[in-house]
Amino acid sequence: MSNAMKILVVDDFSTMRRIVKNCLQEIGYTDITEADDGNTALPMLQAGSFDFLITDWNMPGMPGLDLLKAVRADARLGKMPVLMLTAEAKREQIIEAAQAGVSGYVIKPFTAATLKEKIDKILATKAAA
Amino acid sequence: MSKSDLLNARYRAHVAALQGALDAGDDVAFHHAFEQLREGMNVEFMPELRRITASAQEALRKFREETRLDDLAANEVPDARKRLAHVVKLTDEAAHRTLDLVEQSGPIVTQAARDAAELLEAWSAYPHRERVGDSLWPERAHSYLERAVKETEQVRNNLNEMLMAQGFQDLTGQIIRGVISLVGELETMLGQLVRLSNGDETVRALRVLPATAPDLSRGVGPTVPGVNGAPAVSDQDDIDALLKSFGG
Numbered sequence: 001m002s003n004a005m006k007i008l009v010v011d012d013f014s015t016m017r018r019i020v021k022n023c024l025q026e027i028g029y030t031d032i033t034e035a036d037d038g039n040t041a042l043p044m045l046q047a048g049s050f051d052f053l054i055t056d057w058n059m060p061g062m063p064g065l066d067l068l069k070a071v072r073a074d075a076r077l078g079k080m081p082v083l084m085l086t087a088e089a090k091r092e093q094i095i096e097a098a099q100a101g102v103s104g105y106v107i108k109p110f111t112a113a114t115l116k117e118k119i120d121k122i123l124a125t126k127a128a129a
Numbered sequence: 130m131s132k133s134d135l136l137n138a139r140y141r142a143h144v145a146a147l148q149g150a151l152d153a154g155d156d157v158a159f160h161h162a163f164e165q166l167r168e169g170m171n172v173e174f175m176p177e178l179r180r181i182t183a184s185a186q187e188a189l190r191k192f193r194e195e196t197r198l199d200d201l202a203a204n205e206v207p208d209a210r211k212r213l214a215h216v217v218k219l220t221d222e223a224a225h226r227t228l229d230l231v232e233q234s235g236p237i238v239t240q241a242a243r244d245a246a247e248l249l250e251a252w253s254a255y256p257h258r259e260r261v262g263d264s265l266w267p268e269r270a271h272s273y274l275e276r277a278v279k280e281t282e283q284v285r286n287n288l289n290e291m292l293m294a295q296g297f298q299d300l301t302g303q304i305i306r307g308v309i310s311l312v313g314e315l316e317t318m319l320g321q322l323v324r325l326s327n328g329d330e331t332v333r334a335l336r337v338l339p340a341t342a343p344d345l346s347r348g349v350g351p352t353v354p355g356v357n358g359a360p361a362v363s364d365q366d367d368i369d370a371l372l373k374s375f376g377g
Contacts, residue, residue: 016299022292058303058348065346087300087351089361094368096346098376105368107361108351109296112289114365 003028006049010034010041010067011056011085016108020054020085023112027119038062042070045077052119057086057093065093065100072101081122085110143169188325196318206315208356209308215353216301223297230287230294237280244273303350 007029011017017034024032033050035041039061045053053071057064064084071077083104084097097105103125104118130138143166150158193199251266343349343358352361362368 011299013299013302015295019292019296019299026289058350063347065348086348087303088345088348089352089363090345090349090358091362091371093345093348094362094371095375098372098374102372102376105372107363107365107368108300109293112293 004031005029005051006031006033007052007054008033008035008041008045008048008050009054010036010038010059010064012036012059013056016056020115023115026112027116038064038067038070041067045071045080046074050080052122053080053082054085055082057084057088057097065097068097068100068102081126083118083122085115139169139173140166192321192325196314196321198318201311201315201318205311208353209311211356212304212308212353215356216304219297219301223294226294227291230291234284234287237284241277241280244276248273300351304353307350 007024009017009020009024009032011020014034014036017036021032021034024030033044033048035044037059038055041053041055042062044050053067055064055067062070064086068082068084071080071082081103082101083106084102085106085108087108089107094105103122106114106118143162146162147159147166150156150162197205248266248270251264251269255264255266362371
């Protein structure tokens with residue numbers, strides 16, 4: 001997938017959305033849309049033509065885990081790469097996300113390098129599949 | 130028996146004994162009669178007193194149970210203090226990190242500006258291009274440009290680091306949000322306590338937050354040392370390994 005990839009960034013804190021957007025722009029991704037909760041993100045995903053989802057977990061309306069499950073359950077969205085970017089770091093949580101079909105998992109605080117590495121890894125896995 | 134008949138029957142003898150002792154100036158007799166009167170009154174009022182005490186105790190017991198008072202006092206409020214202390218630490222670290230980067234970048238940019246100004250001045254001192262060739266200007270300019278390439282990259286990196294340092298706001302925001310929730314519960318609980326102490330024994334049970342363990346599926350926020358229960362996975366390699374063994 002080229003750098004024309006359309007990415008949706010979901011986090012209830014606008015500062016974090018800005019940071020992620022800047023990181024993505026630094027590595028060449030410029031088509032970035034933002035959402036502040038799973039509830040607002042899901043209809044956007046269903047209506048739009050997004051190629052990649054980056055989502056937080058701890059959000060007041062629909063948490064990231066539920067958004068992931070909704071994406072995986074959707075016939076059209078099911079195979080979308082989903083990267084969780086979150087401060088949730090308990091072992092059971094990571095396992096739960098893995099079992100729900102998350103493509104990658106990055107813990108906050110994170111570095112731009114780690115974010116890039118995980119995105120590249122997910123895309124490589126997808127390309128190989 | 131009428132009420133006044135009852136009182137008469139119960140207390141006339143005691144009153145008469147008190148009066149008699151007073152008239153006789155007999156302190157001992159007076160105190161004895163007084164104690165007897167007091168005991169009589171205790172017997173009469175004791176059941177009512179017991180009822181009131183039991184009712185108040187029951188109201189307090191219900192209050193403790195339904196507001197999770199014990200858990201709040203022993204665990205959640207001390208935890209909240211640790212959480213807020215951690216917020217202070219995170220914001221302090223982020224501010225210092227940003228200031229460090231500003232302090233590193235400032236001199237680089239200041240010196241680069243100075244060097245550029247000097248070069249420009251040297252250029253304008255030579256109105257005829259051919260004279261410039263005699264000076265070391267081209268070499269100086271080349272050296273400046275070499276430095277500029279490295280220095281702008283350094284400043285660019287510092288700016289990126291500053292960007293990442295602002296991530297504290299998300300983490301501290303999540304922690305503070307949790308404490309706000311707890312304060313809300315305390316506020317409701319204190320309101321009930323005020324009503325209870327005003328004699329409202331029928332304080333309605335307001336279940337403000339469910340008395341269950343934090344829901345990991347919803348997310349519990351950033352790990353706070355000494356507070357959040359089970360230890361967190363912090364190594365990215367460990368996370369990747371978990372994803373591999375449990376996921377697709």
